[in-house]
Amino acid sequence: MKARVKWVEAATFIGESGSGHALVMDGPPESGGRDLGVRPMEMLLLGMGGCTAFDVVFILQRARQPVSDCVVELSAERAETPPKVFTAIHVHFIVKGRGLSEKQVARAVELSAEKYCSASIMLGKAARISHDFEIVEED
Template sequence: MAATAMQANVEWRQNMEFVATVGSGHEVSMDGSKQTAASPMELVLAAAGGCSSVDVVSILEKTRQQVTGVRCEVSGERADATPAVFTKIHLHFIVTGTDVNPTHVERAVKLSADKYCSVAKMLEASVELTHDFRIEPA
């Protein structure tokens, strides 16, 4: 199987502000001082939540669940030493809908964590990743 190449270019703007332009042409602002944009480490959390959320929504749609919303609250703990890498990341999914089956949500979250989410699979080599969910009526 051939590898898929991806790329991003990061350009310094001013102070600790940078703009990343990714291969699809989209831009993402970053700020190492967290004053004007998310920090690169905050974007790692967002990437984990985004990647897993895509999987969860896709799987729930395939099981014809009446989902009206999915939110992923991601929290992370970082080491006290330099580099301050993440040591723990927790993804908490809040699924909103009508008659949503908890078994389907549990399966979707588990499949994302164990099989589909590329970001989570990459991080799990060095980070303790945990997941849970809650279902709320629409």
């Protein structure tokens, strides 16, 4: 896997993925940024959320569960002094479908957390990670 990050100006950078996608990262105004894009640490958290959401949906689909939506809400705490690493991350899944099995959803979350989501497993080396979920019955 490869990526490239190019400085644009002030605290603004363009990140380009090896697969050809680009995004803007920027710092807050108090650090010289213009608030033009996501912060790099927010990107880390978003990456973890995307990784685990992908896993959970994929696992549920493979289990033939009628999943129609999956939202992952993440909240993180950071150390107060540099390096301001994540110290705790909570992941809350909101899974929607008609007749979803609570056991299957719990298993999908567990498999992602413990076996498949490389981003959360890697971040778990530095931060305490917790998970929970809710199931929303589709009309």
